[in-house]
Amino acid sequence: MTDVARLAGVSHQTVSRVLNDHPNVKEQTRNRVRAAIAELNYRPNRAARALVTGRSQLIGVVARNSTLYGPASMLTEFEQAAADAGFAVSVGSVRELDRSTISAVVDRHLDQRVAGLVVIANVASAAEALAEIPSDVPVVFIDGDPAGGRPVVTVDQVAGARAATRHLLDAGHETVWHVSGPTDWFDSAGRIQGWRQTLEEAGAEVPPLLSADWSAAEGYRAGQMLARMPEVTAIFTANDHLALGILRALWERGRRVPHDVSLVGFDDVPEAAFFIPPLTTVRQAFGDVARAALSLLLGQMRDEPGTADHIVVPPQLVVRESVGRPLSSAG
Structure with a gap:
């Protein structure tokens, strides 16, 4: 660093400020x-920097140990966003987002002197444990509770559900049935809210x-019941895997999609x-969420004024062939 400072004609402190952005x-x-860094091919000594600042170029992530498409995709996108910004990621996977488990993984991250924490907190049961994270630790929640008092980045689940439900109503269906995810998940609760609001507003x-x-499998079980109900002409599911199970159940009962029943999912799995x-x-912009969460975290780490507390990322309705007009109004 001394050689960089000499070549650039600045102080050692100025070089440090540039390195820390x-x-x-x-x-x-x-x-x-x-330019001096490039000419000298200088690489910062991260271990030394950690000793000086008390923090490393490491971000701790707390995430549920899950193969579900949404949480897994979110984690992958965040790891990529952090790598692009020059940070490594240490992932603490937990089976349950309860108090003792979360506290243990947070303590492990803090022992590593992480620069900050990102918590993918998609269930309400995690709130008590997350409230105990020290206030001086930079932290951002993804899919957390906006009322929790810490910075949160979320996909607008309500808007996504509204778009899905509205699309089915606009196709001519009198109402829309909903198969939800677990009701203690924030994502699921938002999708229920958007579905219900849209139906109520439409009368x-x-x-x-x-x-x-x-x-x-749960979609299939719900679909077996729905397939026996002739009044069901439109279904909105909380994710695409539920929709897949419903497709199978409808097919077994001879009810065709979209000729007899229209179907909309959520996530846009590959x-x-x-x-x-x-x-x-409904496609969730996981990459946008990851980059927004990283931006919020870096803002806290740099003590930047005016850092947002809640960022909401809009989803996108992806229209394909599983929606049609109901037979009674198809002409």
């Missing part, structure tokens, strides 16, 4: 330091909610375009 450095000076009947988990028929669904 401190905002209080003139752009001309910053460019001169970066449509709100059918009984069918609660499930996130699996195709296989959704290859279902029979291809599934209309």
Whole structure:
């Protein structure tokens, strides 16, 4: 670092500020330091920096040990976003987001002197444990509780569910049935809210909610009941795997999608375009969420004023062939 400072004609402290991306450095000076770094092929000693700052170029992530598409995709996207910004990621996977488990993995991260924490906290039961994270630790929650008092980045689940339900109503269906995910998940609760709000605003009947988990097997069980009900012409599911199970149950009962029943999922898993028929669904921008969470975390680490507390990322309705007009209005 001394050689960089000498070549750039600046102080040792200025080089350190540039390396840590401190905002209080003139752009001309910053460019001169970066040029010296490139010329000397300088690589910062991260161990030494950790000893000085008390923190490393390491971000701790607390995530549920899950192969579900949403949480797994979110974790992958965050790891990539952190790597692009020059940070390594230490993932603490937990089976349950309860107090003792979360506390243990948070303590392990803090012992590693992580620069900050990102918690993929998608269930309400995690709130008590997460409230105990020390206030001086930079932390961002993904899919957490907006009312929890710490920075949160979420996909607008309500808007996604509204778009899905509205699309089915606009196709001519009198109402829309919903098969939800676990009701203690924030994602699931938001999708239920958006579905119900849209039906109520349209003056449509709100059918009984069918609660499930996130699996195709649960979708199949719900679908077996729905397939026996001729009044069911439109179904919105909380994820694409539930929709897959429902497709199977409808097919077994001779009810065709979209001729007899229209179906919309949520997530846009890579296989959704290859279902029979291809599934209309709601795509979550996991990459945008990951980058927004990293930006919030870096803002805290740099003590930047005006850092947002809650960022909501809009989803996108992906229209495919699984939605049609009901037979009674198809002409």
